[in-house]
Amino acid sequence: MIEWVHPGLIFIIGALLVPVFRGNLKKVYLIIPPVLALIDVVLMYMGSFGSIPASRWQLPFLGYELIFGRMDKLSLLFGLIYTLVSILLVLYALNVKSNGELMSQFFYVGSALGAIFAGDLITLYIFWEFMAIASLLVILHGGTDKALGAGFRYIMWHVAGGLILLAGIVLYIESTGSIAFNAFSWGTTSLYLPTLLIFIGFIINAAVPPLHAWLPDSYPESTYAGTVYLSIFTTKTAVYVLARGFAGFGPLMWLGVIMTVYPIFYAVLENDLRKVLSYSLINQVGFMLCGIGIGTTLAVNGAVSHAFAQILFEGLLFMAIGSVVYRTGTAKCTDLGGLYKSMPLTCIFCIVGAASISAFPFFTGFVTKSMIIDAALGQTGGALMYVLLLLASAGVFHHAGVKVPFFAFFAEDRGINARDPPLNMLLGMGITASLCILIGVYPHPLYQILPYPVDFVPYNVPHVVAQLQLLLFASFAFFVLITSGIYPPEQRKINLDTDWPLRVMGAKFMWFLHEPLTNLAKGLDHALKSLASLFAGYGGEKEERILIGVSVGIALLFLAFYLFMQMAYTWIFH
Amino acid sequence: MNDEILIAILALLGAIGYVLLLFGAKEPRHKYGNLFLALYGVCLIIVVVAGLFVQWHIVFSWQDLTSFYAIYGFSACVFLIYFAKGLRLWLPKEEDYYETRGVKNK
Numbered sequence: 001m002i003e004w005v006h007p008g009l010i011f012i013i014g015a016l017l018v019p020v021f022r023g024n025l026k027k028v029y030l031i032i033p034p035v036l037a038l039i040d041v042v043l044m045y046m047g048s049f050g051s052i053p054a055s056r057w058q059l060p061f062l063g064y065e066l067i068f069g070r071m072d073k074l075s076l077l078f079g080l081i082y083t084l085v086s087i088l089l090v091l092y093a094l095n096v097k098s099n100g101e102l103m104s105q106f107f108y109v110g111s112a113l114g115a116i117f118a119g120d121l122i123t124l125y126i127f128w129e130f131m132a133i134a135s136l137l138v139i140l141h142g143g144t145d146k147a148l149g150a151g152f153r154y155i156m157w158h159v160a161g162g163l164i165l166l167a168g169i170v171l172y173i174e175s176t177g178s179i180a181f182n183a184f185s186w187g188t189t190s191l192y193l194p195t196l197l198i199f200i201g202f203i204i205n206a207a208v209p210p211l212h213a214w215l216p217d218s219y220p221e222s223t224y225a226g227t228v229y230l231s232i233f234t235t236k237t238a239v240y241v242l243a244r245g246f247a248g249f250g251p252l253m254w255l256g257v258i259m260t261v262y263p264i265f266y267a268v269l270e271n272d273l274r275k276v277l278s279y280s281l282i283n284q285v286g287f288m289l290c291g292i293g294i295g296t297t298l299a300v301n302g303a304v305s306h307a308f309a310q311i312l313f314e315g316l317l318f319m320a321i322g323s324v325v326y327r328t329g330t331a332k333c334t335d336l337g338g339l340y341k342s343m344p345l346t347c348i349f350c351i352v353g354a355a356s357i358s359a360f361p362f363f364t365g366f367v368t369k370s371m372i373i374d375a376a377l378g379q380t381g382g383a384l385m386y387v388l389l390l391l392a393s394a395g396v397f398h399h400a401g402v403k404v405p406f407f408a409f410f411a412e413d414r415g416i417n418a419r420d421p422p423l424n425m426l427l428g429m430g431i432t433a434s435l436c437i438l439i440g441v442y443p444h445p446l447y448q449i450l451p452y453p454v455d456f457v458p459y460n461v462p463h464v465v466a467q468l469q470l471l472l473f474a475s476f477a478f479f480v481l482i483t484s485g486i487y488p489p490e491q492r493k494i495n496l497d498t499d500w501p502l503r504v505m506g507a508k509f510m511w512f513l514h515e516p517l518t519n520l521a522k523g524l525d526h527a528l529k530s531l532a533s534l535f536a537g538y539g540g541e542k543e544e545r546i547l548i549g550v551s552v553g554i555a556l557l558f559l560a561f562y563l564f565m566q567m568a569y570t571w572i573f574h
Numbered sequence: 575m576n577d578e579i580l581i582a583i584l585a586l587l588g589a590i591g592y593v594l595l596l597f598g599a600k601e602p603r604h605k606y607g608n609l610f611l612a613l614y615g616v617c618l619i620i621v622v623v624a625g626l627f628v629q630w631h632i633v634f635s636w637q638d639l640t641s642f643y644a645i646y647g648f649s650a651c652v653f654l655i656y657f658a659k660g661l662r663l664w665l666p667k668e669e670d671y672y673e674t675r676g677v678k679n680k
Contacts, residue, residue, distance in 0.1 A: 268658035269665060338600075355592060361585035377633045386634075390643075394650040402596070410600035459581050462628045468588040468621045469643035475595050476618060477651035479611075482599060488659050493666035507675040 004044070006057060006068055006117065007037040007083055008127070011110030015103040027094050027424075033106065034090050037113070038083040044071055045080070045449075064179045067119025073451045074304065078116045078240045080449070081308045082109065085232060085315055085432075092319055092428030093225035104137035105229050112233035116240055120179040121169045121198075124241065128165065128205075132158040135234055138226040139218050147221040153499070154218040157204060157211075165201025168194045184245050199246060206238035206289060207282050208255050209262045213499030215282060216266070220274035220331070224322035227274055231281055231318045232311050239288045239307050248295025253379070256290025257388050259283070264395030268488070269495050273321050273331040273404055277314070280357065280400040283392060284310045290389070291372035294379055297452035302371025305450055309364035309439060313356035316432040317404065320350035323425055324408055327418040331408075333490040338413025345420045345430075347409040352433040356440065358401035358471055359393065364436045366467065367443040367458040369393070374456070394474040401471070402478050407490065584624065591617030 014033030021029045057068040086109045096102055111134050114127035132155065139151040171194035173179055184195045207215040219230045246252055263279035263286075270276045284306070291303030323346045324339065325331050340347040352363070359365035373393075376385045420426060439446050447454040481487040591614050598610035625641050636642060668674075 264654060265658045265661055268654060269662055340600075351593065351596070355589060360588055360592065361581070362589065383634050387646075390646060391650045391654075394647050395654050398651050398654060401592075406596060406599070410596050412601045459578075461577055461580055461584075461624075462630050464581050464584050464588075465621060465624050465628050466630075466643045468584060469625055469641065470647035472588060472591050472618055472621055473644040473647035474651040475592060477648045477655070479595060479599050481652070481655050486659075487655060488662055491666060492669060494669055494671060495665040496667060496671075503672050504675055507672065 004057065004069060005040060006114070007040045007079060008110040008113035008117065010037045010040065011086075011106045011113065015106030015110065018103050018106065019099045030090050030094060030102065031087070034083060034086040034109075038080075038087060041076065041079045041083050045076055061122065064120070064122065066123045066179075068114070068123055069117050070119030071117070073449065074240070074244060075116050077304055077308065077449055077451070078236070079113060081311050082113055082116065082233070082236075085311050088428045088432050089225070089228055089232075089315070091431075092228065092322075092425050094424045095422060096223070096225050098141060101138070101141040101223065101226065104134055104141065105226065108134035108138055108229055108233060110134075112237050115237050119181065121172065121181045122179050124181055125162075125166060125169055128237075129162050131234060131237065132162060135230060138229055139222045141226055142222045144221065150218040150221040153503070154214050157214040161201050161204030161211075164197050164204070168197025168199075168201055172198060181241075181244065183247060186249075199249075202238055202241050202245070203255070203289075205234055206242060206285055207235055208259050208286075208289065209282070210498035212259075212263075212282050213497045213502075216270075216275045216278035216497065217499065219278045219281075220272055224325040228315055228318040228322055231277070231314050235281065235285050236307050236311060239285060239292070239303070242289060243292050243300060243304055247292050247300050249293055251293070253290050253293025253295075253385070256286045256288070256293050257385055257392075259286030259289060260392035261286075261388055261395070264392060264399060266495060266497065267395070267399035267403070271333050271490050271492060273333060273336070273408060274318070274325070276399055276404055277317055277321060280317075280396055280404075281314055283396050284314060284357065286392070287369055287372050287389070290385070291375060294372075294375050296375055296378070298371055298456060299375035301447075301450045301452050301454055301456070302368060302375055305446055306365075306368040306372060308446060309356070309368040309436075312432055312439070313353050313364055313436050316349060316353035316429060316436060317357065317400065319425070319429045319432065320346050320353060321404065321408065323421040323429070324418075326421050326425070328416055332492070333403075333407040333411070334492050335414065336408050336416070337411040338409070339416065339418060340409040342416070342418045343409070343420050345426055347405070349426075349429040349433045350405050350409065352436055354401045354405050356436040358397035359467060360471060361440075361459070361464045361467060362437065363440040365440075367440055367446070370458055370463065370467070371456055390470065394470060397471050397474050398478060402475055584621070587617050587620060591621075 010033050014036075017029070018026070059066045059068070089105075089109075093102070093105065096105075108131065111127045111130035115124055115131060118124040118127055136151055136155045136158075139147060139154055141147075142151075172191070175190045175194060184191075184198065186192060186195055204211045215235075219227055222230055242252065260283050263282040267276045267279040267283075270279065288303040288306050288310070291299040291306065294300075321331050324336065324343070327343065328336065328339075330336065356363040356365045359369045373386065373389050376382055376389055379385060443458060447456070478487070594610045594614040594617070597604055598607050598614055600607070604610065622641050622644055625644065630637055639645070
């Protein structure tokens with residue numbers, strides 16, 4: 001039997017070796033870690049590593065056993081799609097020059113895989129935070145002042161979310177005495193608060209409104225390749241932990257519905273196409289959370305299969321718009337248009353992604369999203385939910401299906417000089433696009449690896465006709481409105497979102513620090529200096545005063561060290 | 575077997591209609607723009623006509639309404655745009671909105 005190696009570790013070691021290679025050799029090298037990781041996960045599927053979880057990967061920690069390798073159908077499904085898509089992403093990102101950026105991308109994938117295979121809450125938390133830091137680095141590599149600001153806001157959201165999660169985990173372990181990460185029960189009152197805290201920690205990463213504002217704020221500020229990475233791992237890891245911990249939790253169902261509807265209005269208004277896609281990402285995760293909240297086997301199957309499919313088509317859309325950014329330097333509707341002649345292949349891939357996210361029959365979205373919508377019908381409040389999910393489906397078709405390809409490739413030709421991106425990027429997009437169509441036409445392999453047995457038939461005549469009526473007439477509405485001039489023209493503006501009070505208050509706070517508080521400090525400083533000058537005779541020469549300062553500093557350090565040792569001693573032996 | 579062929583034809587029709595719209599609505603008008611739009615119209619008519627012959631799986635009575643999905647898809651999008659236009663009255667701000675809230679501008 002072969003010894004199991006954690007696929008996340010392959011990426012982390014892979015990241016450390018990136019600076020060793022140069023030039024074309026580096027390009028060859030970059031493909032190796034994701035391919036090894038995929039082979040690793042496939043071997044896990046085939047059961048080559050024996051008992052589950054592999055006992056080699058348990059670590060004692062504070063009297064608990066940490067489990068790094070939990071293998072079941074749910075974690076393996078996410079492991080499979082993460083490693084599969086990372087090959088395509090690496091292919092797409094081969095032209096990235098910065099070693100730092102490539103390394104942070106690998107760290108990001110590695111920590112996401114760590115969170116997926118974590119069998120207990122402590123391991124999950126460690127990788128959860130790792131992922132936040134790695135994704136921050138991916139954002140910061142955008143390299144602009146805007147990326148820096150957005151990165152700071154991003155990490156504040158995630159540190160807050162991480163602390164809430166940690167508080168929940170600590171309380172949970174305190175109440176139950178176990179670190180196991182399984183479905184949470186809301187049964188007893190003592191578990192209510194810890195479970196709620198864990199839930200809030202999870203949904204911040206899933207970008208549930210009103211806690212979503214970090215996502216459209218930060219993701220579009222990364223590089224053309226970094227944004228594609230970001231669009232995949234953080235939110236889908238949140239979907240995974242929610243599917244494991246909170247399947248069938250009623251409020252999640254309605255949070256999911258709100259999450260599908262809320263962003264579609266923003267996506268209409270938004271000028272930056274990567275922001276439009278960020279809002280569509282929130283909308284798609286909403287469908288998944290809704291399915292998880294419903295919690296029936298059909299709904300959970302729908303949710304995780306939709307996560308699988310969405311990683312491919314959302315990645316494809318971000319890659320296509322990333323290629324536009326790569327060639328033109330912008331993703332703004334007001335600057336783009338008419339690119340279908342100069343970037344024909346990118347245009348085709350974008351349309352495939354757009355058709356998949358809109359759930360056209362024969363494209364991935366159709367065979368996965370319809371499971372969730374069908375499952376919603378059987379619920380209490382199913383009629384309202386169904387109508388809202390259909391509204392969200394029409395909405396996502398409108399902004400991701402029509403607006404994104406239309407304003408990038410078809411709207412008013414602005415005579416931009418561009419051409420299709422390099423071969424490796426086209427390959428990355430081409431393979432992703434083929435997978436989108438392949439799964440759409442032939443969904444059985446995907447259905448077979450879902451957590452529960454599937455007896456769902458996506459293709460029947462009423463289903464197909466209903467979906468086509470919905471989509472084609474939604475597109476007809478777009479056509480009527482845009483030709484009659486009712487459609488709101490694109491503006492060079494930003495749109496206020498739920499982070500508005502925080503950001504304005506933050507700005508006010510900074511003003512308070514810079515103006516009144518600084519003036520107060522200067523005043524105090526001045527007063528103290530005048531006081532000190534009264535005693536100026538003491539201490540003699542300047543050097544002597546420095547010496548006194550240094551010796552006082554050393555004394556303080558010793559004191560601090562002594563206190564620390566004292567505390568550590570009490571903590572360990574009592 | 576017949577159903578499968580019908581589904582395949584309908585699915586292709588949908589995809590073709592969608593692409594026809596993108597090319598038909600583009601600015602400046604394509605040489606064959608009007609032809610594209612006419613064919614797109616044909617696709618719309620076919621899916622509506624197909625809907626008249628379909629046995630719907632009904633959970634709620636309103637699903638049985640003639641061409642419910644077409645009417646809903648159209649009106650949902652119109653509602654979406656008008657609602658968004660309403661939001662546009664107060665959500666959009668200048669691109670440097672947040673930068674000018676802070677220290678630089680007091």
